[in-house]
Amino acid sequence: MRSPLPVRDGVGATRLHLPRTGPWPTVSDYMVERFFHLDAEQLRSRFDRGEIVAFDGSALSRHTPLGAEEFIWYYREPPVELEIPFQVEVLHQDDDLVVVDKPHFLPTTPAGKYVQNSALVRLRRLLDNPDLAPVHRLDRATAGLLMFSARPQTRGAYQMLFQQRTIEKVYEAVSAKPAGWTDPFPLTVRLHIEKLRAQVCVDVDHDREPNSETLIELLSEDDHVIHTLLHPHTGKMHQLRVHLASIGAGILHDNLYPVLTDERPDDHDRPLQLLARELRFVDPISGKPREFVTRRSLQYAPR
Incomplete structure (x- = not known):
C-alpha cells in the first residue's frame, strides 16, 4: 500500500491501522489512548494542522469519527538523536541495487531513538533516492555488507534471494578462547531458535x-x-550470536548472549566482533554472478 505522503528528509511516513469499531468516538480519541505517553492536546493539534491524512491524502480532523478510515498516515516526530560518528561506505550502485559497508552501531532502518542515524535514511539522503529500501537487515551491533533495492520494480527479485536461500552469506567473528580449548572445527551447529x-x-x-x-x-x-x-x-534472528554462544564461544562484546546485560551507552571502542564479510549470488535481473566483499575488519582478530 503506497503512502500518500512523500519521503521527507529521508524518512517515510508511518502507516497506522485503525479499528473499525470501539469505545472511541473519534480517530483522535483512539490515538490519544493508544499513544498515552504523548501529550494528548499536542497530538490533537496535529489533526488541526492537517498532519494526519487518509489514503487519498486528505487531512483528517480531530472530529473524524472512528470507522471513517481503515488506515491513516503521518510523520513521526523526530527524536533528539545522538550522532553515530561512523559512515556508511557505498561499494556498488546501479539502477537496481546498492551494496554498502555498514559500520557497527548504525541500525539498518529507523527504530526507537535512531531515525536520521540509520543506514536507510542516511543513504536516501546521500543518493537522493526516496525509493531505496533494504533487501535484508543486519543488527545494529553488526558491521559489514548490506544490500538495498534502488527501485520498487525489481525489489522482489532481490528479496527472493534471501527467502529462497539462493544467496551465499559469509560472516566472521572473534570470540574469547574458551577454558580448556580444543579445536572442534569445522563444526555445524543446529538449534531451534524462536523470537x-x-x-x-x-x-x-x-x-x-x-x-x-x-x-x-x-x-x-x-x-x-x-x-x-x-x-x-538459515537466517534466524541473532542466529550467529546464539550458535557461537551455544558452543562456549560467545562473541566478544556481545551484551545479549550468553548473558543479557543491563543496557548501557554505546562504547565505540568495544564493538561487537561480528562482521558480514561476503555475499555471492546470481543476479536475478542480469543473470550474471555477483560477489561482494567487505573492506572492514574486526579489530580484535589475531594479527
Missing part, C-alpha cells in the same frame, strides 16, 4: 526440531581469542 514477543533475546528449545544451521570454521587463534568464519544456512 518471543516482548523479549529482547531469542529462546533456544533443545527439544524441538532445529530451524537454524551454521557451519563454523576456524580462521586463526592466539592465546586469548579465536577468529571464526561463519556460513549460515
Whole structure:
C-alpha cells in the first residue's frame, strides 16, 4: 500500500491501522489512548494542522469519527538523536541495487531513538533516492555488507534471494578462547531458535526440531581469542550470536548472549566482533554472478 505522503528528509511516513469499531468516538480519541505517553492536546493539534491524512491524502480532523478510515498516515516526530560518528561506505550502485559497508552501531532502518542515524535514511539522503529500501537487515551491533533495492520494480527479485536461500552469506567473528580449548572445527551447529514477543533475546528449545544451521570454521587463534568464519544456512534472528554462544564461544562484546546485560551507552571502542564479510549470488535481473566483499575488519582478530 503506497503512502500518500512523500519521503521527507529521508524518512517515510508511518502507516497506522485503525479499528473499525470501539469505545472511541473519534480517530483522535483512539490515538490519544493508544499513544498515552504523548501529550494528548499536542497530538490533537496535529489533526488541526492537517498532519494526519487518509489514503487519498486528505487531512483528517480531530472530529473524524472512528470507522471513517481503515488506515491513516503521518510523520513521526523526530527524536533528539545522538550522532553515530561512523559512515556508511557505498561499494556498488546501479539502477537496481546498492551494496554498502555498514559500520557497527548504525541500525539498518529507523527504530526507537535512531531515525536520521540509520543506514536507510542516511543513504536516501546521500543518493537522493526516496525509493531505496533494504533487501535484508543486519543488527545494529553488526558491521559489514548490506544490500538495498534502488527501485520498487525489481525489489522482489532481490528479496527472493534471501527467502529462497539462493544467496551465499559469509560472516566472521572473534570470540574469547574458551577454558580448556580444543579445536572442534569445522563444526555445524543446529538449534531451534524462536523470537518471543516482548523479549529482547531469542529462546533456544533443545527439544524441538532445529530451524537454524551454521557451519563454523576456524580462521586463526592466539592465546586469548579465536577468529571464526561463519556460513549460515538459515537466517534466524541473532542466529550467529546464539550458535557461537551455544558452543562456549560467545562473541566478544556481545551484551545479549550468553548473558543479557543491563543496557548501557554505546562504547565505540568495544564493538561487537561480528562482521558480514561476503555475499555471492546470481543476479536475478542480469543473470550474471555477483560477489561482494567487505573492506572492514574486526579489530580484535589475531594479527
